Amino acid sequence: MDYTLPVFLAELAAALAVFGYALRRRLRHLLLGRPENRLDSIGRRIWGFIGLVLGQRKVLKEKFGIVHLVIFWGFIVISLGTLQFVGEGLKEGFTLPFLGSNPYFYLVKDIFSIMVLGAVAAAAFRRYVIRPERLEANLDAAIILAMITGLIVTELVSSGLAQLLHAAPGREMAPVYNLVAGLAAASGAGKEVLLVQQKVWWWMHVTLLLGFLAYIPYSKHMHLLAAPFNVFLRNLKPRGGQINPVNLEDEEAEEFGVSRVESFTRKQLLDLYACAECGRCQDNCPAYLSGKSLSPKQLIHKLKDHLSEKGDALARAGKDGIKDFAGKELIGEVVSEDEIWACTTCYSCQEQCPVTNEHINKIIDMRRSLVMDRGEFPQEAVLACRNMEKNFNPWGIGWYSRGEWSKDLGVKVAGVDQPGAEYLYWVGCAGSFDDRSRKIARSMVKIMREAGITFSVLGSEEKCCGDSARRMGNEYLFQTLAAENVSLLNELGVTRIVTHCPHCLNTLKNEYPAFGGNFEVIHHTQLIAGLISQGRLQFREDLEGLRVAYHDSCYLGRYNGEYEAPRKILRAIPGVILLEARRNRGRSFCCGAGGGRMWMEEHGGMRINGMRVDQLLEKGPEAVGVNCPFCLTMIDDGLKAREAEEKVSAMDVSEIVARYLEYRAAADEEEDTAVEKAS
Ligand code: SF4
Numbered sequence: 001m002d003y004t005l006p007v008f009l010a011e012l013a014a015a016l017a018v019f020g021y022a023l024r025r026r027l028r029h030l031l032l033g034r035p036e037n038r039l040d041s042i043g044r045r046i047w048g049f050i051g052l053v054l055g056q057r058k059v060l061k062e063k064f065g066i067v068h069l070v071i072f073w074g075f076i077v078i079s080l081g082t083l084q085f086v087g088e089g090l091k092e093g094f095t096l097p098f099l100g101s102n103p104y105f106y107l108v109k110d111i112f113s114i115m116v117l118g119a120v121a122a123a124a125f126r127r128y129v130i131r132p133e134r135l136e137a138n139l140d141a142a143i144i145l146a147m148i149t150g151l152i153v154t155e156l157v158s159s160g161l162a163q164l165l166h167a168a169p170g171r172e173m174a175p176v177y178n179l180v181a182g183l184a185a186a187s188g189a190g191k192e193v194l195l196v197q198q199k200v201w202w203w204m205h206v207t208l209l210l211g212f213l214a215y216i217p218y219s220k221h222m223h224l225l226a227a228p229f230n231v232f233l234r235n236l237k238p239r240g241g242q243i244n245p246v247n248l249e250d251e252e253a254e255e256f257g258v259s260r261v262e263s264f265t266r267k268q269l270l271d272l273y274a275c276a277e278c279g280r281c282q283d284n285c286p287a288y289l290s291g292k293s294l295s296p297k298q299l300i301h302k303l304k305d306h307l308s309e310k311g312d313a314l315a316r317a318g319k320d321g322i323k324d325f326a327g328k329e330l331i332g333e334v335v336s337e338d339e340i341w342a343c344t345t346c347y348s349c350q351e352q353c354p355v356t357n358e359h360i361n362k363i364i365d366m367r368r369s370l371v372m373d374r375g376e377f378p379q380e381a382v383l384a385c386r387n388m389e390k391n392f393n394p395w396g397i398g399w400y401s402r403g404e405w406s407k408d409l410g411v412k413v414a415g416v417d418q419p420g421a422e423y424l425y426w427v428g429c430a431g432s433f434d435d436r437s438r439k440i441a442r443s444m445v446k447i448m449r450e451a452g453i454t455f456s457v458l459g460s461e462e463k464c465c466g467d468s469a470r471r472m473g474n475e476y477l478f479q480t481l482a483a484e485n486v487s488l489l490n491e492l493g494v495t496r497i498v499t500h501c502p503h504c505l506n507t508l509k510n511e512y513p514a515f516g517g518n519f520e521v522i523h524h525t526q527l528i529a530g531l532i533s534q535g536r537l538q539f540r541e542d543l544e545g546l547r548v549a550y551h552d553s554c555y556l557g558r559y560n561g562e563y564e565a566p567r568k569i570l571r572a573i574p575g576v577i578l579l580e581a582r583r584n585r586g587r588s589f590c591c592g593a594g595g596g597r598m599w600m601e602e603h604g605g606m607r608i609n610g611m612r613v614d615q616l617l618e619k620g621p622e623a624v625g626v627n628c629p630f631c632l633t634m635i636d637d638g639l640k641a642r643e644a645e646e647k648v649s650a651m652d653v654s655e656i657v658a659r660y661l662e663y664r665a666a667a668d669e670e671e672d673t674a675v676e677k678a679s
């Protein structure tokens with residue numbers, strides 16, 4: 001009697017039971033979260049899935065990504081081969097439709113088998129010999145790599161022996177099968193012996209395969225199951241508008257932030273299982289790299305462990321019993337307050353994450369809990385918020401003086417003396433109150449006048465856009481500011497806005513639509529680049545050259561995808577030499593001021609702005625070109641800390657433009673002097 005089928009079915013049932021038990025447990029944990037609809041725009045979701053999962057687009061951003069691509073696609077092709085392999089072991093003559101006797105399929109599968117073995121060896125060498133910090137040289141990864149190797153080797157040997165014993169159609173082009181068959185024939189072993197050997201290798205393969213299936217949901221390779229769903233359900237909103245909204249009117253809400261893991265949304269919890277523990281996020285996180293306690297990878301990892309622990313407790317106690325949960329508190333014990341406040345919301349982690357995890361929303365949700373539910377947040381942040389509440393700017397300077405910077409320039413005020421201007425110039429708090437940034441605003445006035453643009457400002461009626469308040473977790477303050485700004489802009493009939501600061505750009509463009517503010521918003525570098533293209537700005541050629549290392553800000557670059565406009569401007573100026581920092585564009589390094597960090601002290605480790613300045617100074621610049629007033633302050637401070645401010649100055653791109661501009665229109669002497677001083 002042939003026991004192959006019953007024994008196989010018994011093994012399969014056992015593997016499915018172990019697999020199903022773990023999967024059910026994980027699913028129950030996920031369902032603890034709040035529902036969130038991520039099933040809009042199915043076409044875009046499928047398209048992104050193709051690029052990110054099948055094309056491994058983000059994985060391939062780094063050289064070693066090719067190894068993962070080979071393993072991923074090898075896995076798919078070899079799995080088809082495995083179906084045929086297992087099928088013919090169970091039933092003689094079994095043939096998969098289209099593939100089972102197709103010689104090209106076996107050729108491709110054989111080639112993939114060799115490539116995957118090479119890729120697994122490379123991955124093991126990297127993880128256990130090179131040992132990059134971001135990858136853990138743990139047992140879990142070793143088990144998975146050993147299992148993949150075992151699966152391929154057992155299939156190749158068993159199929160090669162089968163080929164020798166009873167040649168099946170389609171295998172004649174498979175080089176490894178033929179090699180194994182040749183070696184077995186040369187060994188001189190008898191047919192009976194070879195038959196037994198072939199059967200043993202087949203069983204080894206089947207047992208490994210089912211063991212692999214059972215092991216997946218218990219290991220980090222749970223990401224094989226969760227990541228494709230996670231990518232499909234990714235956030236499709238513009239990057240700058242992805243912060244989870246809070247319904248402050250909800251009287252039923254127990255909390256506005258997240259202080260318990262089950263208060264995250266189901267998608268936020270799915271992120272935890274989708275994580276491949278690749279460490280790309282950590283490798284690009286300015287907080288982690290500067291020695292702060294935050295690592296986005298560890299954050300995800302800790303949340304996952306906590307979810308498992310609490311999820312199991314819930315399963316035992318029922319939802320009502322959770323109040324008696326004696327495990328760790330999410331904030332303070334699982335994730336420290338230092339970690340929560342260390343994030344600059346630079347988006348570098350999310351830019352790199354191959355499974356589209358969303359770290360920033362989780363951090364902001366926990367900040368909201370500290371700020372709005374508990375009223376516990378850093379003193380400096382309290383002060384900045386109080387200033388924004390009272391004077392509508394984080395510095396706390398009298399709100400009525402907001403428009404003073406432009407009084408001597410005769411800039412028109414919207415709704416007062418400038419009807420029908422082409423643009424509303426949104427100056428922002430820095431441009432209005434910070435002495436250094438005021439000079440940049442004056443440069444912008446000069447440039448727009450030179451190009452013949454009509455514009456107005458809101459003067460003392462402009463209020464902080466609320467970017468820092470929202471990212472510090474003070475959603476109430478943000479929504480108050482947003483509502484007041486939107487109401488005024490709508491009342492004035494404003495349609496086109498040019499912002500001084502990329503944080504204002506992001507907020508007005510991507511966040512105000514949710515509050516009824518729908519405007520065409522551009523950044524000042526985008527306006528200037530357009531004016532240069534139209535030939536409305538000309539530059540002098542008789543001035544001394546300038547070597548400019550350009551710094552991509554997070555909120556213009558990663559959040560709003562604008563990398564070209566500032567570069568186009570700098571390339572257009574005769575004498576300016578554009579220098580690219582080692583970390584540039586999507587991999588640019590934050591200056592340290594985002595996420596409300598501008599208003600807080602930096603504790604522990606190195607200063608982020610110092611690290612960025614070091615990267616920029618590597619290029620030997622005479623100036624660092626920036627596009628953001630926060631970056632300007634941070635880079636300026638960093639240059640001073642390195643005692644480099646005598647040789648290298650931080651300059652906004654618009655200041656460089658103003659310095660080199662050939663003034664054909666009437667720009668008065670006084671303004672010239674002011675801008676010259678600024679640069
Ligand atoms: S947003 Fe930036 S600072 Fe925050 S965790 Fe991600 S990489 Fe780190």
Ligand code: SF4
Nearest residue numbers: 275276278279281353
């Ligand atoms: S969160 Fe994303 S980038 Fe970070 S370790 Fe996990 S998979 Fe890698």
